[in-house]
Amino acid sequence: MEKTKLTGRIVTPKDSDYEQARTNLNLSIPKFPKVIVFCQNVEDIVNALKWARENRVPFRLRSGRHSFENFSLLNRGLVIDVSEMNQIICNRQSLTAKIEAGAGLGKVYQELWEYGVTIPAGTSINTGIVGLTLGGGIGLLTRLYGLTCDNLLEIEMVKASSNRGAEVIKANKYENSDLFWASRGGGGGNFGIVTSLTFRVHPISDVSIFSITWEWEDFEEVFNVWQNWAPFTNKRLTSTIELRAKEVNRIEVLGEFVGPATKLKQLIQPLLEAGSPIDQRVKEVPYIDTVKFFDSPSGDRPTHFKRSGSFIEKPLSREAILKMKQFLSNAPNENAAIWHQSLGGAVSRFDPKDTAYYYREAIIGQEYISSWNTEREERKNVEWIERLRRALSKDTMGDYVNWPDIYIKDWPTTYYGENVSRLRKVKTAYDPYNVFTFPQSIPPYNKRIF
Template sequence: MSAAPQLTGRVVLPGDPGYGDAREAYNARVSRSPRVVVFCQDAGDVANAVRWATARGVELRARSGRHCYEGFSVIDAGLVIDVSDLHSVRIDRERGVAVVGAGADLLTVYDALGQVGVTLPAGSCPTVGIAGLTLGGGFGLLSRALGLTCDSLLAVEMVTADGEVIRADDKENQDLLWACQGGGGGNFGVVTSFTFKTHHVPEVSIFSISWPWAELPGVLQAWQAFAPFADERLTSLLTLKAESAGGISCVGQLLGTGEELRRLIQPLLSVQAAVPFSVSPSSVSIETLPHLRAVGQFGGLGSDPEQWTVHQHQAQERFKNSSAYAYERFDAGAIATLAAELSRAPSSRCLVQLDAYGGAVGRVAPDATAFPHRRALWSLQYQAYWNAPAQEAESVAWVERVRRSMLPYTRGAYINYIDANIEDWLTAYYGPNVARLAAVKAKYDPRELFRFPRSIPRAPPGAAEAPAGGARGEGATDERAAP
């Protein structure tokens, strides 16, 4: 008879000195108290954790960078399998690949790759985990040039629901690799490492433009006609703040020279001022710099890598975010709706961010990877931040209100900007890929051990089979069964 499985690695229990930190999520709105957190030191620790939880019927969650907007990587009374100690980056320059530990944060990845002049198209926040980002897609300032993070993914090493360590690449378990390219974190097993194709990006040119808030209609018109169709080497983001914050800004990055960039962004520089005497734009800056320094600028770290300090895994602030996609340009009604919601926002820390798609993102077929929104022109992210708990209700309500107001003009949502309020979430996140994702789930995790309120079911909605019995965790609803 084999002995009952034991937890191995650094085990943290309630009452232990590190427990307070170990249970924290990046979003301070989330507060949960796991029964145990295990910081795994290798794939064997992950396998033991999976077997331990299975033997005791304890619910579990995988965790990397803790940035899940709804805090689904931490669970009350369950087991958190934390891979953040697996953060090595091994680079093979000859083959142009890097093997990245699933617990690495983006700054660790950018820094290690940048030392040898290569990089990965990934997100802009330095503390986001490579695991959640890649598994959900991964958009950033190199995306129109080089694709989503998941488009550079060549292989994963994963611990399955049976506690087996398997590999998925273009030769074995291809269906699992496909699902890991945008199918979302926490669904199929615990990834312990990712193998990526690397890209040679020594230098980039970046820009920043700001306008007075009153210019919103003209700026949005100009940006939407420009950003998704611009030179593929150029990716830009437009930030529309609440009217009380008084500004609109656009930042972007070109794989090219400053001169080229100034020429390319002319459509944004020549937006006609809507308000008499207003200056349009109010400021413009263009700079050419090593890519790693640009990462620091966009990540809010400043441009000198020697001075970078990041507070890993610390709860930062309270926020609520949601998302949607524009598949067509906005008409005057859509623009007026956005402006009206931003003028009614409960605080100056409410905003809408638009990320330009097209380019390399759009050249991939919607079913070539699990990430389906390849034909979108841009994503919208509705965001509200606050500190005082008393501001929570109105902030969350504003995000939901602007999301609903924009539904007539948008489709779908981005799994990495996960929002528990979206009702038709399976279709919104995965569109036509739902049935195939459910088949991968049924094959690799038939008992739905990896389960959370927005996890992929083993049977697609409408199929006769119900999800496996047992609780699905906090916030679970019956929406999954909705057609």
């Protein structure tokens, strides 16, 4: 029987573009693959999977290069990269869009905008649509339209078949429905290689956005007002608050409202009455302008960083707020921050077990962030993040699988709550030999979890 050959754009260490090809967003965990194949179509993906299995070469899957722990890279193995498969087909009549797995959010938003529609997704424009969706997907339309995965109608996936083969399958509400359940919050790379996703899209035109900033002295009051307002206000309004290191002297709330600026000005009054805002802006803009407004350029440049996170189910106590203040007063550098996004609204329409995304009852997603420039700074930054996560653990729950943290010991329950056992059943059904594996990948029932 003839052996499978790799097809697509192939990059090896001998090629001049290898450094660029192997580099992910997180530079603090460098990896050196033996081969990177940039797939151009489904056949290239099938061939790559078959080749890896026939040659017993370990492999990883990659799309947007945003895996915080670089789970999409490995040393001396094969990286199956789908980023050059990024075609988008939108049907304005049925309000659906079929998006290839390599599309980045910037391209998705721009092309859908040409049809006057969008999907609720993230803010970092280079993030890949597939990883974001499979982990859940939160962003500035979340409270109105739900998570990205809540708008998913179907996936197409290459799965590992018997005899070291590969086959293409679909999963939706009616076909392979257990896999479809797992693909809405069960994390990327666990069950197979998703090649395309079909979404329900939403008409959109003009929206209103706002930003308000305060100085450090208003830390406690502003955060307390925001956390008791943001998850409970009009569901057409989703907002974020970023608490920066003390030396930066800046607290910032941003938000997006699907409605007129006059109404938004009324809705944000509780925030304007908190502390002494030093800057406030409200404007009505075409929706596509918000993509640039909310995008963080620094969030898309490769750098040395560590992130982690949690969910908040009820407003934090004053004691917990003071803990955050204390940590940010003693931050390792000015890049350290604690970022929050309001949830609730459409996210809580589902029961925690309706999809693999478990934290439906959370009112806030909380992310811990730090970055640095030199290797000697790494240890104190990583330790700061881990101490912060542990210090807030009594007041928070779990972690978002798209903010993975290699130091979390009970990661299955932390990411998936009570959905772990069902996810392992799906894994056992679709990938019983654990072909798709990486640190913190869901194991089938014939494998130990730790």
